[in-house]
Amino acid sequence: MEWAAEHEMTAGAAAALVGERFPELRGAPVEPLATGWDNTVFRVGGEWAFRFPRREIAVPGVEREIATLAALAPRLPLPIPVPRYVGEPGGGFPWPFFGARLLPGRELAEVRPPDGRRAPTAAALGGFLRALHDPALVPAAGARLPVDPVRRGDPAHRAPMAADRLDRLAALGLRRPDPRVRRFLDAARDAAPPAGEPVIVHGDLHSRHVLLGPAGEAAGVIDWGDVCLADPSVDLSLAYAAFAGDDRAAFLDAYGNVPPDRERAARVLALFIAATLAEYAAVEGLADLLAESLAGIGRVLAP
Template sequence: MTTPPQGPPPAPEWAPEHEVTTEAAAGLIAGRFPELAGAPVEPLAVGWDNTVFLVGGEWVFRFPRRRIAVPGVEREIAVLPAIAPRLPLPIPAPRFAAGPSEEFPWPFWGGRMIPGRELAEAGPGADRTVLAAQVGAFLRTLHDPVLAAEAGKGLPHDPMERSDPAVRAARTLPRLDSLVRLGVWERDPAVMGFLAEAAGRRPPAGNPVIVHGDLHVRHVLLDSAGRAAGVIDWGDVCLANPAVDLAVAYAGFAGAARAALLDAYGPVPPDREAAARVLALNLSATLAEWAASTGRATLLAEALAGIGRALSG
């Protein structure tokens, strides 16, 4: 006879360690930045690592939800102002930055809002070709070795091991198991075989560059015409192989759209492509698990589509 587990079930890994309410955010912002005192504060978005508020209809403030996110917040404050003027699409740039205090134990910051909607909300039928070319050109500029030499000092090297296909394949399998248990995905022999083969792969060759580090369909913003409006959420910015960001080419785009992205970006060696496809599966499975567990139907549909795109030609 199996003894049932005692006590409450373990908290999901995305559970906050420090939840900031709207009232608390308003007080923290007013206390550190008096010029914003009295400005309306509205909830804007919630992710695994940050709670985001819109202040005065103009400024977006990011508060860490988990201690693991704090180094990323510090990197955003340090690096984004240096690289933002160099990139062909808008990215957040801290205008207000606050260190830890008695009122809030971690740093937080605010920058001008980048209007737009997530690529995850575009729907599977949207034409992504023009958007893909813009993303490819953006990544080509971001991955310029000169930018890494001039603005990458002090950044860690791939701290999440996202360019290592063996590591990412191993971490994807439990995500897929969870999707099966949740009843939202059926095992695909092609996916399982690809991940088994990836377990023997080494990280791709090439010098590290500045990467966004977590580039997926929630972090590319679109305008009302479906063109790129910006790239957000840079908490995983680091130095790494370009494959880390190229995952979005395989999770977010397929067919003519992917070809447009890669044409704008430039040649991708086979070992880099393979690592990008593994990470595309990993990120898509992770987003799908979170979406299925938290009732985000639109994101779930997009993330499951990303699993399908990842291995498409």
Template sequence: MTTPEWAPEHEVTAELASTLIAQRFHELRGAPVERLATGWDNTVFLVGGEWVFRFPRRRIAVPGVEREIAVLPVLAPRLPLPVPVPRFAGEPSDDFPWPFWGARTIRGRELADVRPPDGERAALAAATGAFLRALHDPVLARDAGGGLPLDPMDRADPAIRAGRTFGRLDALTALGVWKRDEAVTAYLTEALGRTAPGGDPVIVHGDLHVRHLLLAPDGRAAGVIDWGDVCVADPAVDLSLAYAGFTGAAREAFLAAYGPVPPEREAAARTLALNLSATLAEYAASTGRKALLAESLAGLRRAVGE
């Protein structure tokens, strides 16, 4: 049996997290620790009802954890939505071989869990577009982007991303959750002949999808989390959310707040939207996450629609 890509190399339990935190941060000794969320690369715990701690699950995530610790305190004051700001940074030890960090919690639920109707996403979309306009400011890249890698996962390259998506869709078909869609196949086939957009790179979140945008109880944007893939790249890397998460009037509101997106950047963003949606859908189908599966499959349809 093939080991899933998201299988942990180190699984941190609530008990271990409590021990590691108490050893390093005495003010948090005795605070209750409960598992909050699990992703491909990190396990997240709520500590004392106030702090969120992220522990890597796989070695590949460690450089991202280190970037979050270094960069998020610089980015946070420059952005219009809350992002995590590491307050506690844990060093590797014999008990746990990798760094980890804790920040004050951002209250909200993942877009993938809330799943508001498409027709009720305009305010959320507008706030997200304005957030990305600030994040993608070239001045911010000059001020804070010097130590960040350049698109290390080639997410702005539509040919590469399209080529990696066909297998994901085949897996979804084999799992019985997806029927082949001619519009999706045609778009990906065309994308195989496209090149990455030109232009100067900006700071990007790097993995901005429906799990990483948090919603407040009123449906508005509450914050943006999980910055392990922060890097410098073409803005298309983040604009994929405009096409996977929004459609119709909501997408128009996003783009009105963000600004013009040239055709080659739109094509790269749509291609990445297909890739991320297919990847999330395979993960969700394989791990029993029904809401994420439904949202990700909807993202595939949105990405090739208006």
């Protein structure tokens, strides 16, 4: 599968490597915390989250996180990881890795608040992205970031990819083809990218990368391996996959105006991301993520 690990890290290997590089953490308990397409995360000593790349393609993203997140964190209204321990390749591990203070919370995809009761979370995330997308942050923290390296903000590029992902879900029996979605994606194949200068974006903002606290409040934004300069639509995809109705209105009230070309690009990317996550969740047996991702596809074109 496309998310298969090229180097699988175990808790034992992580403990040995962390203890060797950072003596103050030697002997600290190490336990698996999360696994994604590109990284494996371990909880170390109960208070640190160490991220180890699983695939070589993820290494530039880890390097961008190490270089960027400390400058971004003080300027944002929600917590994000800040690398405190930075490890270079060696000791049997081929790539850089880092440890940041553990952000408490559970993934939105795991909590799955009911639709109609997501407005407070939506408003917090809209305010968060309003701050992140401030053009003034670009010279302060983003001058060396690449510009949309995988063309997530280009609807003409992403529309056929989204259609292909949705076809794969239909082939798996997970979702019936939707003519309305197909017409929307067909029309987007000729759409120009949104107008405007690029800003700093998270780059891969979806239901696994938003943490919720015990009362369902937004508690943090994690996994910044795709941080780059791009059109804001790349992150605004979250507004269309995670929220609908009054919940989405709360997000947009906090964020501000989204012009039609940016909204279209965000909806196209939302379909692609939600369909990709649904396929991954189905293959890996992640029931909560599957349910949230399929619901997200349904939300994208909802009012």
